[in-house]
Amino acid sequence: MFQPNMFENHHNLLDTSHRTSENNFDMLKDDDHDSKSGTDIMEAASGDDQDPNQHPNKKKRYHRHTQHQIQEMEAFFKECPHPDDKQRKELGRRLSLEPLQVKFWFQNKRTQMKAQHERFDNTQLRNENEKLRAENIRYKEALANATCPNCGGPAAIGEMSFDEQQLRIENARLREEIDRISGIAAKYVGKPTLSYPDASSHGPSRSLDLPMANFSQQQGMVGELFGANDLLRSTAGPTEAEKPIIIELAVTAMEELIRMAQVGEPLWVPTSDNSSHEILSEEEYLRSFPRGIGPKLMGLKSEASRESVVVIMNHMTLVEILMDVNQWSNVFCGIVSRAMTLEVLSTGVAGNYNGALQVMTAEYQVPSPLVPTRENYFVRYCKQQADGTWVVVDVSLDSLRSSSISRCRRRPSGCLIQELPNGYSKVTWIEHVEVDNGAVHDIYKALVNSGLAFGAKRWVATLDRQSERLASAMASNIPAGDVGVITTPEGRKSMLKLAERMVLSFCSGVGASTAHTWTSLSGSGGDDVRVMTRKSIDDPGRPPGIVLSAATSFWLPVEPKQVFNFLRDENSRSEWDILSNCGLVQEIAHIANGRDPGNCVSLLRVNSANSSQSNMLILQESSSDSTGSYVIYAPVDIGAMNVALSGGDPDYVALLPSGFAILPDGPGHYEGGVLNGGTGGSLLTVAFQILVDSVPTSKLSLGSVATVNSLIKCTVERIKGAVASNMSKTMGIL
Structure with missing residues (x-):
């Protein structure tokens, strides 16, 4: 349970604690007079006016101020x-x-x-x-x-x-x-x-x-992408009575997180994949933290992991990213589908986030409509320790709401950030949750149950990759002479900003977020295709009209790295990309985004015999880390792209992103810093966003849905066929 003296070292959490008794007295006096209104002020009678023989009901003098x-x-x-x-x-x-x-x-x-x-x-x-x-x-x-x-x-x-x-x-x-x-x-x-x-x-x-007529016997619903009921925003902030409890809970969670980050075995057990990944011994945890933040919830599975990484990022920059909900959700957009701050209880010491405390809600995802999201209502607390280390901890607040039934509770989770020379930082990340994985699709169960889908390894891998991307965006010494390398600062900035918006849009629409509802279009055999719609009217970053988003996930008997290299290679694009009409695809510009040569932003030209697609440009970002990969692309107008590369506003370039998310099919082994699936296979999610009608007020026809359904299924079959062909060539079976 919480101790009364827990908050002694955290007295700066609430600004109200600094009020003096005099300030409180003034505040009470203000409240007494707040019932008065207008600019006519009634003056109290002066000493000369206070005649004891004066009639007590006589009206007092009023003073009217001058203009x-x-x-x-x-x-x-x-x-x-x-x-x-x-x-x-x-x-x-x-x-x-x-x-x-x-x-x-x-x-x-x-x-x-x-x-x-x-x-x-x-x-x-x-x-x-x-x-x-x-x-x-x-x-x-x-x-x-x-x-x-x-x-x-x-x-x-x-x-x-x-x-x-x-x-x-x-x-x-x-x-x-x-x-x-x-x-x-x-x-x-x-x-x-x-x-x-x-x-x-x-x-x-x-x-x-x-049920959807003329399409499927499987029942479903169609929601609007980015427009359905936002459950996160319906969450109310904390009451005044809850705030002291939240503060004590945050302090207790931070103490637990620091202890868990500093001790090793037997609390943490190294995995057998020769990496720095560690999993928690639940029995030892119960012995080490017998009281903790409360008993384990019935019916939920415990899932905890720890991972360390050194990133190319200043420690204060990292603290700011974690404490700014917009930056946090953007940097981790592949994991955080939506997030918002409900109330800031303390902004911390002026000039930094030391002592900052905020109540938040967030939704965590795997890039597939087949894996339910995990939604948490929690408090985030940031504190600098005596040795200079920064700690940011999250802990769920579901226990404060007796009416809420949680599928996922967040025990003390977060990271310790240690400053290193030359602007580097060492990050120790801990993810500890109790969760119900019963609704996860069968092909994703091995990955999710292993803890890799939502665990510490995925968070630090994403952070490492994004720190390299940020360093690349800020680089100024770009060597000239390489064909296709964009060296102008304006062109690089515009192209990277455009690619960032494309990736954010893709990630926000590919998962099973509660912000939108998927409809299944196939109910018998094969892979389900899920669709949703949205209407775009005044968004300069999207073409106006009705947009249909379609996605499907399936298993491939090929390692994730091979699938990633196949999909990002412009020379093999004609084998699967129906929209390029089998035209020749050529990279005309690129920006490196990290040590891995596969991490880059590219501008591709499609030279097709079809006059309507001739010289079409494609903006593409490919990124890979030790837990997963993405290949995301969008057709772009040549004129608009030229304006952006010349320093124009890239927000006015209309984008409808499509692409792929590639994950291992379970816990496996490391080879060259890349995690390969437990059976050597991959989980591939294919997603399209397509404008099916340029008039936002028109009705969406079932024929348009059928076209998109056929398009994505044909793409899947082409990918499966190309992968099988490449496997046969590798095995020498021609």
Whole structure:
């Protein structure tokens, strides 16, 4: 359990702890006067006015400020709404007012501003509530009037068009959203909550109850990529009563993480792959930490690992990345599908993050729609130790919410960061979770159950690769003379920024995130193809219209490194890339992104006999580390690319990324710093984003879905055939 003195060395976590009794007394006095409003200030009677024979009900004197006084105090209020005693005296002296008059005016002004803000917030809530109600009614009417496209009669569920199925799902989502916002409005506005009956009798919005007509007997749903109900944002921040508990929990978690990072066997057991990877002995952990942060949750499997790495990154840069939710989710985009900070309890010491404490929520993924994401509600605490080492620790807060049922609990996890010479840092990373892996697809179970899919090895490998990428982006001494090397700083910066956006878009749409819902298009044999849709209207980085995202994952009997080299090689692209129409692909520019020659950003030209595809450009980034590889690409307009390479804004280059994520099929052995699968095989995810209609308001036809389904299946068959052919050549069977 927590000890009362745990927080003695962490007193700087909450700024409120520095308030003096005098400040608290002033705050109470402010509250007493906050009920006054306006600029007419009632003065207390002076000593001369306090006549004991005066009638007690006689009204007191009022003082009305001059226009000049009001203007001066208004200007001062904009700069400092809470003046101290010295400022009030100085302002009163300058305006011929008593300090108490100045104090009352500022109190009333603050009350007035607060009331205005509350009225604005209430208006916003009412407008949002009414908008959702109108949308809900419109969708219900659309469903009620739905007709069969063939016979014109009432439509059965299985006969609905692709968009009509989406309306049904969106209707259920809006119903939940209306109930939530109506509850908020009732709290602030005073109106009773609204509750709409479910338009469907088939259960909640996330149940798989909508069969897709003419496509599959398997049931599924279609969600909007980056547009479905965002469960992360519905998580409320901590209450005032929970904050002291969170602080003690964070301090306890940090103490545990530091101990776990510093001890070796028998707590940590080295793996048999001759790497620095270690796994936790659960029995020894229970003996070493008998109380910890609480007992193990029933039905969950313990998963813990430790890994160390030296990275080309300054230790303070790394701390900033970990404590900035946007930078953190971008650097680890292959692992973190979504993340947000709910509340910052402490910003730490001025100038750095020493003592910073923030409540967060995040969703962790494997790049495949076949592996469920892991969602955590947790606190992140950053502290610099006496020896200069920085520690960043996460620990779940699910236990504070008795109503929540967690599939994954994060025990003290995080990293120790040690400063090294020449801007390098040594990072010791620990991942310790309790999780339910029951919903993982069979082909991924060996990888996930081994702890490699979400473990410390994957985090440090990603960090190492991204540190090399950052160093490459900042390099200035690029040798000229190599054909295709971009040496201009503007061109390199634009091309790398464009590639980064492409990778982020790919990673955010390839996993099984709760932000979008996949629909399976094949139900009998073979590999399932999952699809989702989104509509792009005003995003300059994406072409306007309806975009269909399709993905499938399957096993290949080839080591991951061989698959990676095959897919990134422009000379073998015609063997699988249908969109290039078997044209000759040539690399015309590249930027190296690390020690591995396969880690680079390339610009490819497709010389095709098809006039519509002639001289088409393809932006491609390939990256590989010891836990997985990516080959991600997107067609780009030649004119827009030339503008970007000349120093123009790359955000206006429209991208629809497609590509591959390659993982080992389980724990295996290391060869040349690369992890090969347990059986020597690979898990390959293929994903496409394709514009199927340039008009965002048009309906998505099932024919478009069929085309994309055929495209991705044909690509898979081509890859399987090419891999089998290469294996035969390797074995000498021609």
